[in-house]
Amino acid sequence: MKQIFKFICCGNVDDGKSTLIGRMLLDTGNIKKDQLEDAKKASHKNGSDEIELAMLLDGLLSEREQQITIDIAHRYFDYRDIRFHILDCPGHKQYTKNMAIAAAEVDTAIVVIDITKGIQEQTEKHIQICSLFGLENICVCLTKCDLILNKDNEPDKEHISKLKKEISVLMSKYSFNYTIIPVSAVTGYNVDKVLCQIYEYAQKSYQENKSIRQRIFHILAAKLHQGKRYYYAREVNSLEPDLKGTYTLWPNKIPVTVTKSVSHGCFQIAEDVDVSMGDCISNCPLIISNQIQQQTIWFDSPTESMLFKHGTRVVHVVHYSEKILELDSPLIFNNLDDLKQNGFGIFIDVVTKKTLGCCVFKGNKVNDQYSEPKTKIYVLSAEKITSARQHATTFAKSFNLAPIILDIEKLKEKVTADINAICALSMLLNEQGHNVIVLTTTKEVDHFSKIEQVNFIFIKENI
Amino acid sequence: MITHLKQLENEAIDLIREVCCTNDFEKIVCFYSIGKDSSCMLRLFEKAFSPFPIPIRFLHIDTGWKFKEMYQFRDEIAKKINLLVYKNPANLNPFTDGTRYTDVMKTEALKQALALYDFKIAFGGARRDEEKSRAKERMVSVRNEYQKWDPRNQNPEIVPLYNTYYTDKTSLRVFPLSNWTELDIWEYIKEESIPIVPLYFAKERRVQQMPSGMYIATENETGELKKVRFRTLGCYPLTGAVESEAETIDEVIKELKTTQYTERITRVIDYDTEGSMEKKKKDGYF
Incomplete structure (x- = not known):
């Protein structure tokens, strides 16, 4: 049975990320003849007789021309029983955001450091971002070891141990589980060790995932079909297909029982409860x-x-x-x-x-005191009127309530509603004991004046 | 624990549901090319909304030059889904109009159809392993008011917190199969028993060899008879066949595990110039 394992490859610009990944893909038999031909042609265009392995990854024309990686490249390769999904990140300072978004998705990183240049500003920045996003494992690859060969044709040990020391000082600020491997992507030296290391991380993560019992579902929709209500949700970490069990429905903290899992993320609940998009069900504290x-x-x-x-x-x-x-x-x-x-x-x-x-x-505490207010404030307003929305929010706050905002323009479109239908909706919500604030233009205000309990905020027509 | 195929399926279903549940169904379309990836997309949509029918429409951009078997297959599928078919009235010919043919009959036609029906979100079955510029694209990818892709200025995407919003000026292309490989598609077709066009399986067919060495299907009797199959399907004059003995799904899977080439060698349009797919995508090609 194959499992997917995602990791990023990051580090300073020109330190050899794409080349290392190119080598890993090549050595694991994941590069086809036509891709190799394509890379050969592109390398030739850049004046190189050899295949530049980075050309296997840098796919955008501007990337090939400038020989830098601008955006994340997604690559896949199978190694033993794992499907590896690599997110190759740009190292250039200008594209740090693209590195950060990749780091948010993974638990493991390869950080490359050019052995001839050592730790750079961007290396530190990337490691800091890895820490912010809570990555657990880092495999530090000291690349371009073919450039520091001694007279026995071996990478210079002194050079390596000096850099290793500097890295351990940097890493002592964080709590990563890390290894350092000197490599040469050009000659293939130690690339197998990197693969083994990543494989080990993948297996560790697989074992950890097996023991996870926390289940959290973010609700997308609830729909009625032949008298039965189907709930559709996105699970936070979806590894087990069967959803049956007892859960808590958030935000109201009502116990619910999932009686049937229909398909991935689709289930039925025993209790008759009001569930809508943005709610959550979980078997663990949130x-x-x-x-x-x-x-x-x-x-x-x-x-x-x-x-x-x-x-x-x-x-x-x-x-x-x-x-x-x-x-x-x-x-x-x-x-x-x-x-x-x-x-x-x-x-x-x-x-x-x-x-x-x-x-x-980071650093938030579970608040047992929180409970959803029984009375809700509905705000009927146009999405564009942001200043009005702020007034409404301030108003709602004075009652210590969060307003629920319904877009008046969208309501008009959707229900093919005229202003009378919106009046009717306001009255209905009012009857149910909710407060309604209507943000409306002066032109339409007359319609609402028939409803006694509605609060108004007037908006100039030209907003 | 679940298999990698199930993980990919879950990811795709989650994305489909999220985009559809946060937007108006009327504004959403799924591009249907009759190919194997489209067939998988269809199955994913069915699963995402089961037991309800698929709430959105599908769109086939016809060029008039697809294989006969493709049209037959499409017409069968059209009985089950809400399928729109659009053809650019310009009616260019792939033999005489060269690269302009793809621009006009596919890229332009797609833009015309999206404008005609006022679709703001279009699903597609593109995969990142197909081509290097696709390897860089987001799963929810923003297009500007001219339907163009700006690879240097993509919206940051943190999976699975997809940003499914568009504005008056922008629209979205959504790719649920982004992280699938060609082999995954075939294993899924097998696991789910998904019907596909018979052209994907090896059979004696009339073909003609091009100067590049590629075999192209011919519609007349003059071509050479060879046992071939198609790894991708498009317009028949632009789709290369590969010599193959693979007559069943299992044999295709076995063949793919040992093949020396990617599927794109069978697509003529990718070989115009270096980075030609990127250029086409920037212009609005799917």
Whole structure:
């Protein structure tokens, strides 16, 4: 039975990452004739008679021309009973963000260091990012050993042990499980040792995963079919197909029983409960909070209005500071150090919808006091009116409640609703004991005046 | 514990569900090429939404130059799914129009169809192991207002926290099979008993040898009779056949484990110039 094992290869620019991976692919028989021909042609174009192994990986034209890696390349190879998935990261300072996003996905890294140059600024930066994302294993490869041969044609031992010492000083700041292997990708020296080491890490991870009993599901949808309700969810670390068992439904902490697993991530629940997108079910404690201690890596500058996504929950950012992230609704999560896959989220710009940063949850405590308020505040507003949204959030806060925001424009589109239908919805929510805030233009305000309990915030038409 | 194939299937199903559940079904389409990868995509969509029917539409960009067997197969599949077929009225010819043919009948046609139906999200069956520029692409990949891909400025993607949003100016291409290899596809076809076009299996067929050494199927009786199969399917004048004895799925899997070449040697368009797939993708090719 084959298992997938992901790892990254990182380190400073020009230290020989792509060349090392090229060699690993070649030596494990994972490069075909036409790929080799293609690399040969490209190497020739760059004025080299030999095949430059990096050409097997650098696929973008600008990468080949500049001979640097700009973005992550995904490569796969089978070695013994493992399918390895390598994320080859760029080493150039300008593309550090691409290294960071790869580090978020894995537990293991190969860090390459050019033996003739030693530890560089980017080497340290990459190791720091590996630590931030809680990587466990690091295989440090001292590359280009063919350039420091002594008179016996062996890599110079003194040179190697000096660099090893420097590396152990650097590594003592972190808690990685690490090994150092001197290699030469060009001659193939010690590349088999690197493969064995990575294989060992893969087996270790396989053993650890076998003992994991934590199960967490982020709910995507609930749908009714022939009288039965089907729940669709994404499991945090999906390794066992059978989902049956007792769980806690978050955020309300209601016990539920999964009676039938229909297919991957699809199941039925015995109890009649209200479950919707962004909720969670788990068999282990989770943290629920809208004030989150974190560390963020920004890929772009933070903007004034941002969304935050974790699991299947998307909420609005109220305030961001270096340590604390404040959101308009709570998240259900783990600290990264407790369960990596459930320990980070992303910032998305409301306007451009670009992913701006990755936020790692660290040092949050389980808060048993938290309970979902019974009365909810619904805010009916247009998505674009962000200033109004802030007013609403402030208003809701004075009741110590988080508002639930329904986009008035989208409602109009979806329900083919006119303003009267939205009035009806407001009244219905009101009758159910919820507070409703309607953010509306002055033109439409008359319609709402018939409903007594609705609070208004007026918005100028030209916003 | 589950196998690597199950892990890949789970990853694909999770992505399909997430993109569909966070967006309007009307804005989503899945590109259907009639090939083996498309057949797997179809199965993944079925599994993702079971017991409900697949909620989105499929789209076939027809060029008029596909193999006869492909059309027959497509028409059978169309009975089970909501399939749209679009053909660029420009009607170019692969024999006389050269590289412009692919640009107009495939890339342009795709853009026209997306605009016609106002689709903002298009699923595709592309895999990263197919080609070097694809090895660099995100699973949820952003296209600008001209449907172009900017490889130097991709949206950061932290799997599985997919960013499934688009704006008025952007649209998304989604690739659930990103991390699958050609062999994985075949093992999945076997495990799931997925129907595929018979052209994938070896049989005596009329072919003609091109100057590059590649065998191309001929529609007339003048071609040489050879036992061949197709590793990829496209327009018949642009798809190379390989000599093969593999008549069953098991034999194909066995053949792939020992083959010296990747499947792209059978696609004419990849060999125009260095980085030609990257250039085509930048222009909006799938």
